[in-house]
Amino acid sequence: xxxxxxxxxxxxxxxxxxxxxxxxxxxxxxxxxxxxxxxxxxxxxxxxxxxxxxxxxxxxxxxxxxxxxxxxxxxxxxxxxxxxxxxxxxxxxxxxxxxxxxxxxxxxxxxxxxxxxxxxxxxxxxxxxxxxxxxxxxxxxxxxxxxxxxxxxxxxxxxxxxxxxxxxxxxxxxxxxxxxxxxxxxxxxxxxxxxxxxxxxxxxxxxxxxxxxxxxxxxxxxxxxxxxxxxxxxxxxxxxxxxxxxxxxxxxxxxxxxxxxxxxxxxxxxxxxxxxxxxxxxxxxxxxxxxxxxxxxxxxxxxxxxxxxxxxxxxxxxxxxxxxxxxxxxxxxxxxxxxxxxxxxxxxxxxxxxxxxxxxxxxxxxxxxxxxxxxxxxxxxxxxxxxxxxxxxxxxxxxxxxxxxxxxxxxxxxxxxxxxxxxxxxxxxxxxxxxxxxxxxxxxxxxxxxxxxxxxxxxxxxxxxxxxxxxxxxxxxxxxxxxxxxxxxxxxxxxxxxxxxxxxxxxxxxxxxxxxxxxxxxxxxxxxxxxxxxxxxxxxxxxxxxxxxxxxxxxxxxxxxxxxxxxxxxxxxxxxxxxxxxxxxxxxxxxxxxxxxxxxxxxxxxxxxxxxxxxxxxxxxxxxxxxxxxxxxxxxxxxxxxxxxxxxxxxxxxxxxxxxxxxxxxxxxxxxxxxxxxxxxxxxxxxxxxxxxxxxxxxxxxxxxxxxxxxxxxxxxxxxxxxxxxxxxxxxxxxxxxx
Numbered sequence: 001x002x003x004x005x006x007x008x009x010x011x012x013x014x015x016x017x018x019x020x021x022x023x024x025x026x027x028x029x030x031x032x033x034x035x036x037x038x039x040x041x042x043x044x045x046x047x048x049x050x051x052x053x054x055x056x057x058x059x060x061x062x063x064x065x066x067x068x069x070x071x072x073x074x075x076x077x078x079x080x081x082x083x084x085x086x087x088x089x090x091x092x093x094x095x096x097x098x099x100x101x102x103x104x105x106x107x108x109x110x111x112x113x114x115x116x117x118x119x120x121x122x123x124x125x126x127x128x129x130x131x132x133x134x135x136x137x138x139x140x141x142x143x144x145x146x147x148x149x150x151x152x153x154x155x156x157x158x159x160x161x162x163x164x165x166x167x168x169x170x171x172x173x174x175x176x177x178x179x180x181x182x183x184x185x186x187x188x189x190x191x192x193x194x195x196x197x198x199x200x201x202x203x204x205x206x207x208x209x210x211x212x213x214x215x216x217x218x219x220x221x222x223x224x225x226x227x228x229x230x231x232x233x234x235x236x237x238x239x240x241x242x243x244x245x246x247x248x249x250x251x252x253x254x255x256x257x258x259x260x261x262x263x264x265x266x267x268x269x270x271x272x273x274x275x276x277x278x279x280x281x282x283x284x285x286x287x288x289x290x291x292x293x294x295x296x297x298x299x300x301x302x303x304x305x306x307x308x309x310x311x312x313x314x315x316x317x318x319x320x321x322x323x324x325x326x327x328x329x330x331x332x333x334x335x336x337x338x339x340x341x342x343x344x345x346x347x348x349x350x351x352x353x354x355x356x357x358x359x360x361x362x363x364x365x366x367x368x369x370x371x372x373x374x375x376x377x378x379x380x381x382x383x384x385x386x387x388x389x390x391x392x393x394x395x396x397x398x399x400x401x402x403x404x405x406x407x408x409x410x411x412x413x414x415x416x417x418x419x420x421x422x423x424x425x426x427x428x429x430x431x432x433x434x435x436x437x438x439x440x441x442x443x444x445x446x447x448x449x450x451x452x453x454x455x456x457x458x459x460x461x462x463x464x465x466x467x468x469x470x471x472x473x474x475x476x477x478x479x480x481x482x483x484x485x486x487x488x489x490x491x492x493x494x495x496x497x498x499x500x501x502x503x504x505x506x507x508x509x510x511x512x513x514x515x516x517x518x519x520x521x522x523x524x525x526x527x528x529x530x531x532x533x534x535x536x537x538x539x540x541x542x543x544x545x546x547x548x549x550x551x552x553x554x555x556x557x558x559x560x561x562x563x564x565x566x567x568x569x570x571x572x573x574x575x576x577x578x579x580x581x582x583x584x585x586x587x588x589x590x591x592x593x594x595x596x597x598x599x600x601x602x603x604x605x606x607x608x609x610x611x612x613x614x615x616x617x618x619x620x621x622x623x624x625x626x627x628x629x630x631x632x633x634x635x636x637x638x639x640x641x642x643x644x645x646x647x648x649x650x651x652x653x654x655x656x657x658x659x660x661x662x663x664x665x666x667x668x669x670x671x672x673x674x675x676x677x678x679x680x681x682x683x684x685x686x687x688x689x690x691x692x693x694x695x696x697x698x699x700x701x702x703x704x705x706x707x708x709x710x711x712x713x714x715x716x717x718x719x720x721x722x723x724x725x726x727x728x729x730x731x732x733x734x735x736x737x738x739x
Contacts, residue, residue: 001033002026006061012093013054018619020266021047024255025054028172031253032059032127035204037171037193039133041256044614045274048174049588051255052129053081053090055172056097064126064170066097067162071132073530073584075101076550078131079113086567087551098125102135105154122157123166130158132587133173136192137185155188164195176587176611183221187214190253205252207245217246242707250707257710262619265714272620275595277628277692278480284632285467287361288457296357296633299450303353306446308346309439310375313395313426314339321430358633359500359601360464361457362508368451375444382437385428395426459512464600464631468509469516471598471629472496472578476521480595481623493623494523494577495557495594499612501583501601503529509580509600510536523577526553530584541571554585558593560622583608591615595623599630613692628692 008014017025024042028051031038042048056066068078078099081090100112109118130136141156152160163169171193190210194200201207220241259274287293294302309315317325329338349371356363459465479492500506510527517525518538526537528550537553555562557576564570585591586608594616603609609630616626720727 001030002058003062006058008058008061011054011057011061012090013050013057016089017050017054018047018266018271020257020262020271021051021054024051024257025058027255028055029058031255032170032172035193035201035253036168036195037173037253039173039175039189039254039256041175041254043258044176044611045618046257046259046262047619048176049077049131052131052172052174053095056095056127056129057093059127059170060096062126065124065167066127066129067125068097068099068129068131069102069105069158070099070130071135072101072103073582074131074588075099075113076530076584077588080551086569087555089563089566097129102132102154105157106152108151121166122161125162125169126167127170127172128158128162129172129174130192131174133175133189133192134185137188139188139191159192159196163192176607183214183218187211190214190249193253201249201252205248207249207252210249213245213249217242247707247709251709254708255710256708261711261714265711265718274619275592275617275621275623275626277617278625280692281627281629282632283467283471283629285464287357287463289461289463289466293361293453293457299357300354302446302450303350306350307439307443308349308371309436309443310371310378311346311349312339312342313431313436314342316431316433316436317426318430318432324430325426355601356502356504359502360505360508361454361462363502363504365451365454366504368447368454372444372447372451375440375447379437379440379444382428382433382440386433395428395431462512465509465512467631468498468598468600469513473521475596475627476523480625480627483622493593493595494521496578496596496598497591497594497615498578498580498598498600499583499586500580501603503534503582505600506580506582507534513578513580514538517578521578524556524575525578525580526557526576527580528553528585529582537576539574539576541574553579554589554591558591561590561592561618583612585615586612587614589615590618592618592621592623595621595625596627596629599628602630602632610692617692 002008014022014025024040028038028040032055040048040051042051056068059066070078078097081088081093081095082097082099084091098115100115104112104115104117107117111117136155136158138153139155139159140153141160142150142152163171173189173192175189187210191197191200194210198210198212199208201210207213220238224238224241262268262271263274287296314325325338353364353367356367475496476492476494479494481493483491483493485491498509500509506527506529510525514525517523524537524539526535526539528535530550535550535553537556539553539556552570553576555564555567555570556574557579559565559575565572579591579594583603592615597613597616599609599612603612613628616623
């Protein structure tokens with residue numbers, strides 16, 4: 001269906017793609033033209049961003065306005081291709097799409113970049129590209145605010161104001177996330193393509209009812225995932241049970257190739273091979289070299305027992321006012337009680353303490369400081385109120401919010417959903433302040449003790465930091481890869497990426513390593529946490545300004561993969577060798593000049609670990625071997641996983657049940673599925689302790705590539721190419737059933 005007359009095959013982006021990417025782009029454009037949408041779900045490291053850019057260029061050449069929606073941490077990845085700057089490898093393609101963050105869809109005012117959200121014409125986009133589309137799995141339209149005004153959710157605004165409103169809108173979804181147990185997530189993404197119509201694919205794909213097709217598949221998923229009836233979760237068993245309409249639905253809408261597909265069906269020598277993965281190195285350092293600081297397991301027990309009463313005002317309502325607040329709750333339209341929300345937030349805070357302790361003792365210390373400060377502020381406020389005890393004073397939600405600085409993206413999503421105190425505000429005169437003050441003091445004393453102990457862990461005593469330095473030193477002394485230049489000079493690869501979930505840890509590592517890296521290792525070091533704010537680098541050639549800019553740092557860290565030699569305004573000598581980063585670069589970045597990646601803290605979702613490793617585990621890498629090194633918080637992984645499960649099960653259960661009566665499953669099924677899903681992720685985490693696997697190769701995993709017929713199609717295409725003459729010359733009726 002592609003129009004060859006518009007000059008698409010002469011664009012820069014088209015001509016830089018590998019053959020398999022070109023096939024994916026042509027397939028995606030055809031699906032978009034035929035069905036109004038497509039999901040690109042190629043494996044990590046296969047270049048989904050460049051495939052999407054090529055699709056965008058095609059529709060721009062047809063004069064469509066294009067909107068890209070991405071998570072905040074990935075905005076810089078998309079902005080770089082819009083700049084009139086030689087840092088932009090595709091500058092001659094003159095891209096003109098708009099970029100907004102997912103969270104911008106819930107805002108009615110303010111600016112995002114140069115876009116004014118109060119006056120934007122949402123209905124004027126002919127194509128909307130959604131990066132990490134699994135963030136649009138919840139189809140709740142929105143809710144009424146305190147003033148009775150209806151406020152759109154991100155899904156509601158996308159569906160009603162962008163897709164259904166104004167000019168006809170086509171949709172391109174990008175996601176590498178495997179299919180989870182609840183297929184409703186996938187259904188909601190597919191309904192974005194059909195404008196919410198269940199019969200939207202009847203004419204083009206022969207699918208009469210999308211929801212019914214997904215519901216039937218969900219039934220088979222439930223049986224397959226039920227540990228009582230099905231002790232082994234083999235992918236093959238599930239595939240045999242699903243009916244053909246489910247395969248047809250996904251095959252019609254999806255481009256999903258695995259690494260295995262590329263190796264089997266394309267000339268890998270022409271493309272460039274994937275590097276060999278060395279056996280994963282797993283380390284579990286302690287916290288304190290002097291061994292005086294409590295262990296991770298001890299602190300886990302201690303923190304689990306904390307009340308954190310700061311976040312539980314509902315537990316102190318006087319008896320005579322309880323009915324009043326119950327009525328307020330009912331009027332607010334919550335699916336569950338405020339007390340549950342507060343319990344959930346307390347659970348999140350405890351998890352947050354542990355996650356930050358796992359990341360670095362410095363992050364943990366900062367987290368304690370922030371909470372202690374909030375408790376003190378509340379104590380002072382209550383004391384002031386009790387002195388005067390007149391009039392009403394309302395307790396604002398600022399006391400019961402999770403600090404934004406402490407959230408990794410996973411926590412940020414949850415915190416946004418579960419903020420307390422926005423609708424239900426407490427008058428201090430309605431609360432038992434004396435008992436609350438006692439509990440607050442008890443919490444503060446416990447936290448102050450931990451804070452004091454954590455302050456004693458100086459840089460010299462930080463056992464995890466010491467092991468990181470040794471790991472970097474060993475890697476540089478004994479390089480994994482050595483490149484031979486044309487003049488036979490041997491150049492050892494000294495490049496290392498260090499990932500952490502928290503910006504606080506990233507800055508701590510940069511500040512503590514910078515002098516050592518410059519003076520002893522004689523290398524350059526940088527830290528990136530997204531955007532152009534607070535990124536730092538020691539690489540500052542003469543006359544070179546803006547060393548802290550995000551894309552300049554990445555280009556100077558990975559000059560080969562980023563094509564620095566084609567950028568005349570960039571320095572051509574010298575480079576950065578040590579890069580510290582948050583998950584702002586865990587997707588959409590080619591950084592395969594590096595051959596070693598260290599996870600300084602472990603993300604609980606195995607998909608994130610694989611995505612991080614995908615920065616260096618990429619096709620066409622110059623490195624023969626690559627190394628993944630994981631820092632685990634404790635030797636006893638089962639203990640770690642048990643903690644993780646208790647937390648996640650509670651979070652997931654609240655998350656799912658909060659969607660209300662729209663859920664297709666009963667609570668018993670939900671609990672079973674959560675249990676099965678957690679045990680599945682645990683198994684993945686344990687596997688990752690020893691080896692790096694592709695998502696589609698993991699036991700019990702389901703990826704979209706398993707529901708498409710791409711393998712069969714390419715086999716058929718290759719057979720036709722190889723036997724073209726034989727097939728053309730074959731006589732009519734060759735296989736006719738005649739004597």
